[in-house]
Amino acid sequence: MVVTIKDVAREANVAPSTVSRVIANNPRISEKTKKRVKEVMNQLGYYPNLQARSLVAKSTQTIGVIMPNSAYHAFRNPFFPEVLRGISMNAHESKYGIYLSTGSTEEEIHEEVLSMVNGRRVDGIVLLYSRVNDRTMNYLEESGFPFTVVGRPSMNEERITYVDNDNIFITKQVTNYLIELGHKNIAFVGGNLDFVVTIDRLNGYNMALKEAGLPVTDAYFVHEKFVNEKGKDAIRTLVELEVPPTALVTQDDLMAYEIISHLEKLNIKVPDDISIVSFNNLSLSEHSKPPLTSVDIGTFQLGHVATKCLIEKIENPETLPIRITIPTRLIERKSCAVKK
Template identity: 45%
Template structure:
């Protein structure tokens, strides 16, 4: 026989209405009572009737996750599994589930979002990127559904809740680290310029070079839209009259490819070229040599995104929230002091 709310209330020695309020996460119930009742629910094997709750509360207890690319591509990028861990961790605490877009193209992903919103399958959305010419964010604004963006919104910044790093400062720190090691010929390989993060990092890179009176060499500024571009980019950099002695990679996965291509050319990191990256994923620790990388606290980005959206779902705010997650350089073997070749 299925365990009922009355059974839980009796075992926990509280009123049935108290159990109902714990299930709905009412702010009028103390955290101590919530923990007590939830413990009893778990011990007795009580499961919430989600269909009934949707009808009563007009809530799905479900968050939609909008991926940057197809699910397969996104999960191959070590950033997204960690971000999803953060989202899932907080969602689980608040008894929320998640639904991920599964489209293989931008248009298919947008259709997934439409289905989630129009079909009332979710209470809110987390958009895991910020880019120009994006259809998703304007659509969510128009619909009025709660949502949060991971990254600084490109448009309607003052109207949109977001969780982000200070990517300008992160790039400044990475570039300054190389300068302190004696490097002045510093190249940067950026990601897709459609994404807000790319322009922010380029800005930080430029500002630090200027503040250190190091001329900006436009030939050192490269853009990679996929891994296949990296070999061509490195061919171009190494063919220059003055070659870079250090490189900023767009992320750890791209930096793995950079190191691999350099090794094929008998160029060793960090002996010949120092290499620093962003995100500090497991890839950075497994590389040989290990990769110096700016820790963007990916798990925390996801965790705070989930916290922001669930708080917004529970009680709509009158002002736009923004959360900035700090970054820190994790120094490893891929960067070393510049040694002039005689």
């Protein structure tokens, strides 16, 4: 037998409209009444028909989460499960579901966002990346559809709500950390200039070198695609330069793990021969060999706060755009050493 809202109301000795307001978490209903109604719902095994409620409210109670590439590739990077943990926790607290993107190319991702927006399949969108001149972000801004971004937009940032780290500042700090250890030849490995995060981190890296009176060398910047496609050969080219780097700033921990593996095969030891510092502070970083010095970027908080901002925009369309900066922290471990 299907339990209805009237059954709950009769058992709790309240009006059916009161049960509806409890389900909607209406602030006008006292906590005492909410507690009693929820206890009855649990006792009777009543589950609200959220889909029907959404049709009435013209809301899906769902947010779209857009990743920079397919879920298969994204979930190979522990950054995404952690940022999604932050998103899902806030969404759950606010009674929103999550719709994950599945597109594997820029075109597929864009078409999926068009479908989400025009088909009203979601109430708002969280972009988990910021690409330079991104047509999807431009479309969302022009359409007026609620969205937030994890990362700094490449354009019109004053008109877009986004959550980010101060990537210029923290990368400058990280590079200065290596300079203070005595390193003068420092490379930046693993960036992709299609993404704003790489541009910001590269700017911070360059600023630190220039302020220390050290040269900025093009050969010391290695694009992630060369590491991904050529692996050990890309790293070999770097360390066989006439003046090889003695320290590396890497784009993220996964890239750092791969580089350490390639260096091992080239009989180059970390940190005895070369120091490495990275970003994200994944849970595996303290257990890698050697334990990896890494910047904790607050991955969970990035997702949690971006979702909070999005839901505020959905429920109050007049909310003004804001930037929220999540603090970072350098975690020193064993992958960096004083230059001998």
